[in-house]
Each structure stands twice: as C-alpha cells, then as structure tokens.
Amino acid sequence: MIKFTEEHEWLLVDGDTVTVGITDYAQKALGDVVFVELPEVGASFGKDEDAAVVESVKAASDVFAPISGEIMDVNGALEDDPSLVNSAAMDAGWFFKMKASDMSEMDAMMDETGYNDFVAGLE
C-alpha cells in the first residue's frame, strides 16, 4: 500500500514498517539536490515533526515525519549521492523507514489517484 501527503511525501506501508520519501513533484520543485541530512536510527518523531533536511543548490527544505514512530533505517546512499532524490525519487531515493506507532494516522492520507488529482490541481 502506498500513501501520499499534501507535503509531497510518499509512504510505502508494509505491516507497521513505513518507508518514506519525497514525490517526483517535490524533487522537481526542489531542483538539483546536493545534500541530504538524515535522522539517527532509533530516534522517535511525532507526526509532522522535522525529521530530515534536503538541500538543493538554492535552498534547504525540511522533510517531515509523516507519522509518529521510531526510525528503523535510513538511506545512507543519499549521503554519497544526494542526486538519487532527483533521479529515483519514488524508489532508490527513499529517506528513512519508520515503525509506525499509530497506523490510523495514515487513514486520511491520499492514495495514488488522489495524490495525482491533488498535484493536477496545483498546476
């Protein structure tokens, strides 16, 4: 199951393990990504707290923890090659995996069709 937020993050849900990244729309809006700061494995975040930072040539942007939970893993490949966020936003450019503490937080999130409609409304 994949879910999307209005902050242009995607959540790939596998049981209570949730992989988080930013969408293709988001990476295009950011431009060339030159640096990613990832959270510590084991850190806990509340829903919508700042968990990571993504920097393009132009500016720094926060990446939110879209749900409450603990960081289980981070994508270390982004530290060596931040441009993966541009070239593979929806797969190899993932940011972190969380263990969800409240699955119901995802109930109101958009599915793929809903997100595509949301983005179409922005353009």
Place this chain on the structure above:
Amino acid sequence: MSDNQTLLKTPLFDLLTAAGGKMVPFASYAMPVQFPMGIMGEHNHTRSKAGLFDVSHMGQCYIRSLDGRDPAAALERLMPGALQSLKPGKMRYSMLLNDDGGMEDDLMVTRSFEPDGMLYVVVNAACKDKDYAIIEEKLAGKVALEPLEDRALIALQGPKAEEVLASLAPGATELGFMEATMITLEGTVCWVSRSGYTGEDGYEISVPSSDAEALARRLLSHELVEPIGLGARDSLRLEAGLCLSGHDFNASITPVEAAVTFALGKKRRLTGDFPGGEKILAQLAEGTSRLLVGIKPQGRAPAREGTIIQDTSGNDIGILTSGGFGPTVGGPIAMGFVSAEFAAVGTEINLIVRGKSLPARVANTPFVAQRYKRKIT
C-alpha cells in the same frame, strides 16, 4: 503568476517566460530564477559553453559634465577608484561611498568615446534609485545623470561567448577584459563591454529595448547558448569570489572590510580624497576588526547566508553573508565576516547549521579560477 502582475518587466520578459523561465520577484522586477535545464545544468553550461543572462533590471546611466570639467573628477568625490585616468573604452569596478566610508553600492564605470568624457555607469538593480539620488544630490551642478530607461542589458558569459558573439560581429574578439566599444549587432548599434560577474570570459551588451528581444532570440538560437537564471548567476559569482551588494557588503561596510581594496586607486589611497577617506586610510594602515573572507565547509552540508561562525572553542566570531553549493567546486562554499584574528587562510572555524557545529576553513577566493581574456599590453 498573480504576484508578478505588480512587478516590473524587462524587455526580455516574454521571451524568457516562453523559454520556460520560472519568474520570481527580484528587486521589484519579475526575473527568471531558473529555466527547465535547472540551476546546476545552467551553471555548468555557463562554465563550459555560453550562458545568456537578462540583466536589464540593473541601472544603466550616462553621467555628463555640467561644468566643462571631467565628469570622472566629480565622481571621484564619491568613489575611491582612479576614474579620471580612465581612457575612452576602458572600464573599472568601483563603489559609491558614504561619509563613514561605507559601501552604498558597487558599480562599473566606463569612459565613453564622447569628446566630453561622458561616463557610462551600471549599478545594482535594488540600489539604482538610491544611487542616482546620491549622485544627483552630492554632485549637483557638476554632473547630469541620465538614466537609460530605454535600454536592455544582456550578459553573454562563458568560454564560448567570444565564438558566439564573433559569429554576429567578428570585431568582438578585439575587445580585452574591462574594455567597451560600440558594435553593430543584428543591425543595431550596441554598447558592448568585455566584462561580467561569473568569473568567465564574456560580454555585457547594452541594447535599445526595442531591439533587445530580437538580439536575445538570435543569441539563443546559437547551439552553444542557453538562457540562465538568477540561481546559477548566484552560484557562478560566489564561486568566482565576487561580492553581492546587500549581502556581502552594505552601507556600514568599508572596502577594506569587504576585501575589495584592489578598487582603491594607487594615488587615491595615499591622499584619501574620498568619503570616509581618513577611516579607510587608517584601516589600510592598521587593519580592521572584521574582514570578509572565503569559507570552505569541510563536509558536504551547505551553509547559507546568516549562519553563525564560531571559533573552535565555541565563541561567536562572525556570520556568513553568502553560502551555498558550488557546482564546479562540487561542494559547499561560502563567504562571511570574521574577526580579523581568524581571517588567515586555513584558519579552522565552525559553522552553526541547524544547531550543529560543522567544521570549515577560511579559504582563498576565487573558489574557481577566473578566466578573463586580458589583453597583453
């Protein structure tokens, strides 16, 4: 785009919007921050081929004498450069000083070929009203300032700029760095200088507004030329170690503090006959308490303007005035003010980014070697 409706538009607005320029407000103008190629691509294109920049928002003006004397003598009352010695077709970087020796703005002064020694001056967009007012007030009766509202300014920058411009006008190759002349491009007489703010060879072309779009279209039709936005303009000038008005200096910063003393004329730094001269001469002799320096973060994280600089013991010693990612450098670069005792190249400092202390070193500028085409004289 509703935000852009109240903004001023340059003569290239329609052309650059059609080219995919993402327009943003900048100094009261709607200007392209980037094109579909993206900031990184535009930066690299300018370093390897040729980039076209719309800089029509900058202030272009003529300064003529009203009293029969050299208008450069009048301007020297406000600027510390050797301007009277400018020969026709030569230009110099200078700055407008206030009575405290602070830099109100930096600018380019070019001597025209007019018999009265008329000067052509280009100032920063955000400062043009202020600069014009200062010149008109302080030099009343001595000079007349004529804003050139009906002219666009196009910068063509990069190692292939010469080849591109020569394809329109072979004479373009004869100009040396910091020289200017009249060149006919596409049937229009333009005022062309070999100058720019990217660290690359290139030209700045002052063209009547009515002919600007056709000229820009012709230049962009060349396979080596791409349009470049403000984003890459900033990363290019930062790599070249060039100061940005309102960021790396302001009206409370002297040329000594901003480390642009090369712009002080040799004789003038003996006499100090310019605003704040006594203070500036004292700073030249004794040094200043703060100094603008290049800074190289040791890690990969960019540090932006406003970042606090600390010594390795955790004491605040300064602030970044520019900072970001240098695509040609392949890593983060910055400039900032530090207390003078930390200004030596190689000094270890820390940058406070999102609450973390990141190691950095004071570095030589430019970060990327300038590649100007100087004439061998």
